Amino acid sequence: MSEKYEIMIAAAQELASKCKACKFCTVDCSFLRENGMPNVIAQGVMDGTIDPALAMECSLCGLCTQVCTVRGLDPYALFQAMRDVAVEANPALLAPYKVLLNYEKLGLSKSFSFFGVPEGATTLLFPGCNMPGARSDTVWDCFLKLREADPKLGLVLHCCAKPSKMLGKIEEHEERMASVVERIAATGVSEVLVMCPNCLVTLRSAKPPFAVRTVYEVLAERIPEPEPGMERIRTGVHDPCVLRAERKVHEAVRTILWNTGSSVAEMKHSMHKALCCGEGGGVKFVKPEYADAWRELRQSEASERRVVTYCAGCARQLGPEINAVHVLDLALGREAAPVSEWPGSSKSYLARTLLKRKARAFFRKQG
Numbered sequence: 001m002s003e004k005y006e007i008m009i010a011a012a013q014e015l016a017s018k019c020k021a022c023k024f025c026t027v028d029c030s031f032l033r034e035n036g037m038p039n040v041i042a043q044g045v046m047d048g049t050i051d052p053a054l055a056m057e058c059s060l061c062g063l064c065t066q067v068c069t070v071r072g073l074d075p076y077a078l079f080q081a082m083r084d085v086a087v088e089a090n091p092a093l094l095a096p097y098k099v100l101l102n103y104e105k106l107g108l109s110k111s112f113s114f115f116g117v118p119e120g121a122t123t124l125l126f127p128g129c130n131m132p133g134a135r136s137d138t139v140w141d142c143f144l145k146l147r148e149a150d151p152k153l154g155l156v157l158h159c160c161a162k163p164s165k166m167l168g169k170i171e172e173h174e175e176r177m178a179s180v181v182e183r184i185a186a187t188g189v190s191e192v193l194v195m196c197p198n199c200l201v202t203l204r205s206a207k208p209p210f211a212v213r214t215v216y217e218v219l220a221e222r223i224p225e226p227e228p229g230m231e232r233i234r235t236g237v238h239d240p241c242v243l244r245a246e247r248k249v250h251e252a253v254r255t256i257l258w259n260t261g262s263s264v265a266e267m268k269h270s271m272h273k274a275l276c277c278g279e280g281g282g283v284k285f286v287k288p289e290y291a292d293a294w295r296e297l298r299q300s301e302a303s304e305r306r307v308v309t310y311c312a313g314c315a316r317q318l319g320p321e322i323n324a325v326h327v328l329d330l331a332l333g334r335e336a337a338p339v340s341e342w343p344g345s346s347k348s349y350l351a352r353t354l355l356k357r358k359a360r361a362f363f364r365k366q367g
């Protein structure tokens with residue numbers, strides 16, 4: 001029996017014995033509505049009537065764990081463990097995710113990665129893959145803005161290898177994370193600022209010898225409060241589900257919004273009860289109707305509000321139906337371009353190439 005199998009069975013036993021079958025977690029989740037409550041799935045895993053590969057259809061969004069009425073019970077842990085077992089037993093399960101895995105591979109490659117860290121730097125900006133492709137000018141503006149206060153700020157363009165983690169390729173993910181963390185640690189910086197929620201979670205999970213926080217927390221402290229009487233836009237915030245527990249980030253984003261002319265009208269699912277955008281777990285590649293269901297739920301909650309998010313991946317997944325804008329554009333006083341105006345897939349790779357060139361030329365000039 002592999003270690004992963006043992007972890008899965010332990011998670012299944014816990015759920016099967018402690019779940020009260022209250023159905024609370026099934027209310028918003030299409031996966032659970034179709035396949036049964038977590039205790040039913042857990043029992044099926046234990047008696048061998050449910051294939052662990054079923055979890056490839058779960059978004060790994062963690063909402064079930066968040067709303068669970070039994071303190072400490074963690075259905076999400078079972079679904080991640082099921083994926084890990086399924087992929088280990090049958091790597092062919094990864095065939096539908098080729099685009100996603102290729103995206104990670106390119107983000108880690110020499111073509112798209114870049115390290116510009118001046119001697120004596122204490123902090124560096126780590127924008128991830130999505131933002132440099134979607135909002136490359138915004139990323140550059142942000143770098144220059146932060147550099148006004150910290151002339152030795154570094155810049156690292158690199159992937160955090162989140163896709164391999166959610167797709168059950170844990171060993172590869174850990175190896176890749178260890179390599180990037182080691183490289184960053186060797187620069188001697190004490191803090192890394194991220195733009196992408198997934199980068200925050202994955203970098204922190206590697207227990208790095210430096211602090212990791214978001215640029216939103218930094219920018220929220222620097223944007224002055226507006227004049228009274230400012231005309232405001234009614235806005236809903238789509239908090240990325242991976243940052244459900246990050247209260248400081250939720251507050252920072254809302255401070256930026258208030259100071260830049262929004263009035264936040266919270267949606268039913270926000271902050272600690274954040275909804276998946278549909279991108280989670282790469283579900284759209286195997287069960288697009290579940291991904292669509294998350295987006296439709298978000299759309300109905302947003303109603304007439306403008307939707308702002310702080311994850312470029314979420315914004316893209318929410319699509320033209322919701323047409324979210326990114327909070328970083330607002331924080332930097334840029335035009336709040338909705339996602340329908342962002343570069344498409346092939347143009348986003350071009351944007352990343354040009355950003356890397358610009359960064360390389362900048363650091364060369366700095367010596």
Ligand code: SF4
Nearest residue numbers: 029058059061062064
């Ligand atoms: S999709 Fe989210 S809420 Fe549904 S089972 Fe998976 S982790 Fe839980």
Ligand code: SF4
Nearest residue numbers: 019020022023025068
């Ligand atoms: S909310 Fe918790 S206790 Fe209720 S059905 Fe879901 S897993 Fe079981």
